[in-house]
Amino acid sequence: MEHLVIVGASLAGVRAAEAARSEGFAGAITLVGDEIHLPYDRPSLSKEFLEPEGDTEPIYLSSDESLRDLDITLALGETAIRLETIRQVVVTNHGEYNYSSMVIATGSSPIMIPGAENLDGVHVVRTLEDSRAVRSALDRGGDVVVIGGGFIGAEVASAARKRGLTVSIVEAAEVPLVRAVGADMGASLSSLHAKFGTELLCGTGVVGFEGAGHVEAVALSDGRRIPADLVVVGVGSRPATGWLVDSGLELDNGVVCDEHLRTSVPNVYAAGDVASWHNPLFERRMRIEHFMAAAEQGARAARNAVTPGLSQPYVTVPYFWSDWYGSRIQFVGVTTEDYEVVSGSLGEEHFVVLFRSGNGVVGALTLNGQRHIMKYRRMIEQKKSYAEALDFAASRRAAAVFG
Structure with missing residues (x-):
């Protein structure tokens, strides 16, 4: 019997499973995810979820009933640890899944700054638990330090200022968002911080954290010490490919794919944050960490995986949004x-x-x-x-x- 295994139970993975069924795939579908929750929307975790009056419940991407109706098997709370492409097997911490085709949708992992491992009060924003912890800290009040002047960091700062908290953003670059929108646009957008009372400290890095059990301050490379009751780290992320190192797949800032989202190994496709694919519209390789791309790529990768004879390229104009103040x-x-x-x-x-x-x-x-x-x-x-x-x-x- 044909078996589509999808590793990664976030947006790209869910849309992949749904698209395979809508394409008429009658084989088994297993959706593997390392969190215990039903798949939920991640972008809202740094946006509406952190707002003072925001809903404290996640936005679920599908219900358990809907997935059962599509005959999709959920393997939640399982972490993929190895891909054996010769045997066509995905190995998790709970067992093995043979596949006839598969979609890798493991996303990306936030980068944490060394030195905070044993300190409470230092967080990233990636999972539901992360955002719940950050929201609770914001509701308690105190001084907030955001490390990284990118979009997630700015969204956290905005939510903190809406509560009237003291907020500092520490950015290593001279201008935030240079890689995303260029120096001039980054400077223009970042001027919003000063207008709404957020201190923006550029051209300096973090050299350490102070505190006994709980963070109390952030030490900067220019000698400054910034008091902190909450620190949120938003310095970027890396594609979650560690479990694929010995798989034989080509890896280079993600899983390398062609325009059809096919990897270098037969019957294996990739989608979402983890996919580095050739976008024919711009004639360049891209890896996009945005909601719309994840949804579209997941659906296209699954359709190509289950009907390879009808495979179509994934072509898109990247799109993202962010809400500040x-x-x-x-x-x-x-x-x-x-x-x-x-x-x-x-x-x-x-x-x-x-x-x-x-x-x-x-x-x-x-x-x-x-x-x-x-x-x-x-x-x-x-x-x-x-x-x-x-x-x-x-x-x-x-x-x-x-x-």
């Missing part, structure tokens, strides 16, 4: 050094920035530009010219003036 940041595509502000102004409450490559539009960044962003995403997907994107921007400005 009541404002929404959205980005589509890729950045370049050739950009133009086509609506509003950097540093104001609203702006739209377009990124250009040659004669084409390849990216767009908005602050409070929800009515604009998806139109630009479609234009990038359709390989519209930069001139067409400028025309659309002009029409939006005219509508705002005369509408």
